[in-house]
Amino acid sequence: xxxxxxxxxxxxxxxxxxxxxxxxxxxxxxxxxxxxxxxxxxxxxxxxxxxxxxxxxxxxxxxxxxxxxxxxxxxxxxxxxxxxxxxxxxxxxxxxxxxxxxxxxxxxxxxxxxxxxxxxxxxxxxxxxxxxxxxxxxxxxxxxxxxxxxxxxxxxxxxxxxxxxxxxxxxxxxxxxxxxxxxxxxxxxxxxxxxxxxxxxxxxxxxxxxxxxxxxxxxxxxxxxxxxxxxxxxxxxxxxxxxxxxxxxxxxxxxxxxxxxxxxxxxxxxxxxxxxxxxxxxxxxxxxxxxxxxxxxxxxxxx
Numbered sequence: 001x002x003x004x005x006x007x008x009x010x011x012x013x014x015x016x017x018x019x020x021x022x023x024x025x026x027x028x029x030x031x032x033x034x035x036x037x038x039x040x041x042x043x044x045x046x047x048x049x050x051x052x053x054x055x056x057x058x059x060x061x062x063x064x065x066x067x068x069x070x071x072x073x074x075x076x077x078x079x080x081x082x083x084x085x086x087x088x089x090x091x092x093x094x095x096x097x098x099x100x101x102x103x104x105x106x107x108x109x110x111x112x113x114x115x116x117x118x119x120x121x122x123x124x125x126x127x128x129x130x131x132x133x134x135x136x137x138x139x140x141x142x143x144x145x146x147x148x149x150x151x152x153x154x155x156x157x158x159x160x161x162x163x164x165x166x167x168x169x170x171x172x173x174x175x176x177x178x179x180x181x182x183x184x185x186x187x188x189x190x191x192x193x194x195x196x197x198x199x200x201x202x203x204x205x206x207x208x209x210x211x212x213x214x215x216x217x218x219x220x221x222x223x224x225x226x227x228x229x230x231x232x233x234x235x236x237x238x239x240x241x242x243x244x245x246x247x248x249x250x251x252x253x254x255x256x257x258x259x260x261x262x263x264x265x266x267x268x269x270x271x272x273x274x275x276x277x278x279x280x281x282x283x284x285x286x287x288x289x290x291x292x293x294x295x296x297x298x299x300x301x302x303x
Contacts, residue, residue, distance in 0.1 A: 103127065104298075105155065111287065111294045113159075117145035120152050123293070129153040130201065130259075130296070133189065134161040138210075139182040139225075140168045142189065150195070159201040159239055159259075160186050160229065163210050164221035175213065175220035182221075183228020190232050199235040201259055202226060206244040215250040222249065226256075238279065239287075245278035254279030259296075264289045267297060274299035 105127035113132025116123070131149050134141040139161040143149070150156060162182070169178035190197070202225055212218055229236050238245075239259040245251065258281050262270045265288035273286045285296045 106285075106298045108298075109296050111159070111296060112149055114143045114145060116149065116293075120145075120149055123152070125152045125154075127154050128156065130157040130159055132161075132203075133158045133186055136161075139163055139166060140185055147193065156197055157199040157201060158190070158195070158197040158233075159203045160225070162202050162204050162222060162225055164213050164218060165211060175217040176224040179221040179224025179226075180228045181224075183225045183231070187228065187232040197233055199237060200229045200233045201237050201239045202229065204238060204240045204245060204248050205261075206247050212248055215248070218248050219250075219252050222252070237284065238281070240278055242276060242278045249279075252279055254281045257281055257284040259283075259285045259287065261287045266290070267295075270297060271299070 109126060109128050109130070110123070111130035111132075112120070112123070114135040129152070131146065131153070132143050133146065135143045141161060160182075162179075164175055164178055166178060166182070168185075169181060173181070186200075189195075202222065204222065206212070213221075226236050235256075237256040237259055238254055239261065240248070241261045244261075258277055258279065260273050260276060260278070260283045262273050267288065270286045270288035274283050277283050283299050285298055287294055287296045289295070
């Protein structure tokens with residue numbers, strides 16, 4: 001048997017330049033990312049701890065070091081530091097010259113009624129005024145220019161006529177009930193016209209065309225008129241002067257403020273009547289006549 005000569009096989013060598021498998025490369029990258037994230041987390045926690053320590057320096061816990069920190073007295077601020085810490089003194093406010101002071105609508109105003117019908121266009125518009133509801137003096141009447149006159153005022157009071165006896169109150173209607181009836185007539189007129197007066201003034205005057213009875217009856221009539229008027233408007237006052245009021249009522253005491261008539265006058269002279277009164281109540285307005293028109297000035301600071 002012939003033996004065959006065996007040729008030795010060459011050893012298999014692996015080149016060192018062979019490429020790393022993609023799987024091992026991916027794992028290497030993942031490990032690097034994890035390490036970077038851990039470093040970022042450690043840095044962030046350390047930064048947060050430093051910030052909290054600065055924000056809460058006294059939270060040293062119950063340890064000896066913390067207690068020592070808390071027991072350390074805070075040094076008194078120096079003069080310069082105290083000046084810096086002192087609250088700044090507010091600078092005085094400077095008024096804007098373009099802003100005007102609010103106008104007091106009650107300080108100076110006019111009152112009108114039926115005698116001024118047809119002349120309002122020459123009189124103009126006002127923030128406030130007093131307008132006659134019944135026309136000239138008499139109760140149970142209606143000012144024919146009432147709505148047109150009220151349109152010239154942003155706000156207003158009304159004054160109502162007072163006189164007794166009246167043809168609207170035949171016997172056996174008492175003087176008091178007649179006053180109530182006159183007030184109810186006014187209230188119905190105010191409601192029908194949807195008026196919103198701030199106050200009602202009862203006009204108690206003496207004149208040749210104004211009938212009055214005995215002082216007892218007059219007092220009863222005025223009390224009835226006031227009681228009825230308060231059903232419509234809570235605030236009621238009286239227009240008169242000392243001589244007229246004494247002649248009509250004998251000086252009856254009133255519970256309301258006065259609107260004092262001074263006649264033809266000047267502003268300065270009218271203001272001297274602020275110290276006068278009728279019925280014991282204080283005088284709120286004084287009226288004076290100038291150039292055929294009734295002007296009024298407020299005496300006090302309240303309305």
